[in-house]
Amino acid sequence: MEFSGIFMISCSVMLLCSPLAYGQVSSRPAAMTPTPTPAPAPGPAYVNLAYLLSVAGPYRTFLNYLESTKLIDTFQNQANNSDLGITIFAPKDDAFKALKKPSLSDLSDDQLKSVILFHALPKYYALADFNDLSSKGPVSTLAGGQYTLDFTDDSGTVRLDSGWSKTKVTSAVHSTDPVAIYQVNKVLLPEAIFGTNIPPTPAPAPAIDISPAADTPSAAKSKENSSSSKSDSSSSSACRIMNSDIWTQMVSAVVGGWMVMFL
Ligand SMILES: *[C@@H]1O[C@H](CO)[C@@H](O)[C@H](O)[C@H]1NC(C)=O
Numbered sequence: 001m002e003f004s005g006i007f008m009i010s011c012s013v014m015l016l017c018s019p020l021a022y023g024q025v026s027s028r029p030a031a032m033t034p035t036p037t038p039a040p041a042p043g044p045a046y047v048n049l050a051y052l053l054s055v056a057g058p059y060r061t062f063l064n065y066l067e068s069t070k071l072i073d074t075f076q077n078q079a080n081n082s083d084l085g086i087t088i089f090a091p092k093d094d095a096f097k098a099l100k101k102p103s104l105s106d107l108s109d110d111q112l113k114s115v116i117l118f119h120a121l122p123k124y125y126a127l128a129d130f131n132d133l134s135s136k137g138p139v140s141t142l143a144g145g146q147y148t149l150d151f152t153d154d155s156g157t158v159r160l161d162s163g164w165s166k167t168k169v170t171s172a173v174h175s176t177d178p179v180a181i182y183q184v185n186k187v188l189l190p191e192a193i194f195g196t197n198i199p200p201t202p203a204p205a206p207a208i209d210i211s212p213a214a215d216t217p218s219a220a221k222s223k224e225n226s227s228s229s230k231s232d233s234s235s236s237s238a239c240r241i242m243n244s245d246i247w248t249q250m251v252s253a254v255v256g257g258w259m260v261m262f263l
Pocket residue numbers: 046073074076077080081
């Protein structure tokens with residue numbers, strides 16, 4: 001009689017208190033979340049420019065000019081051996097096709113080299129850096145001297161002005177210190193060489209596709225973590241059950257002892 005009374009009271013106390021126990025422990029799973037593993041360290045600084053340009057997109061003509069003038073070594077050396085790095089503006093093959101007048105084949109070897117060197121800055125710039133650059137006036141290129149480019153950051157779109165041709169960055173091919181390669185819509189023609197010629201016919205504007213650096217593993221990462229969060233929630237609910245068990249046992253023990261004293 002005594003025992004069954006204690007048992008019934010303990011049971012009802014358990015039923016009443018278990019939601020309380022749930023409420024208490026439900027604030028705890030934050031402590032159970034495992035700390036995410038840090039992203040893998042960035043790859044080696046060495047970037048093979050010729051290889052990258054050959055596989056990254058339609059930059060065959062630009063690469064051919066770099067190789068025929070041997071300036072690929074100058075570019076690669078700047079990427080390898082300077083602390084500053086390099087920023088390259090790679091015109092698409094279409095941009096070279098759109099050049100009718102003035103044609104690059106009319107240039108002397110030195111002029112051609114200057115035009116190719118004009119497509120690189122002797123420093124690594126991330127896309128976000130161009131906002132700052134735009135207020136600093138003409139920026140020296142690898143061609144040096146009067147071969148400068150003006151930049152404007154038009155709410156995220158980086159526009160270039162050679163004094164002779166205007167274009168914009170349409171895609172980030174590669175942007176990891178010390179090497180940035182950005183796709184541009186037009187061949188950059190320096191005013192110092194082309195300033196006396198009639199302007200080229202404007203190329204039709206290709207579709208803008210600003211794509212992030214190709215190697216972002218975000219999709220793989222989120223896939224990975226859906227499984228981890230699943231196991232996390234199941235382990236925390238197991239802990240919740242355990243916790244409430246202990247709690248109700250304690251409550252029934254206390255209540256039981258209390259009942260014994262009074263019955
Ligand atoms: C750049 O570095 C790579 C790897 O260290 C090397 O193979 C290549 O010859 C270097 N090129 C230049 C131009 O310094």
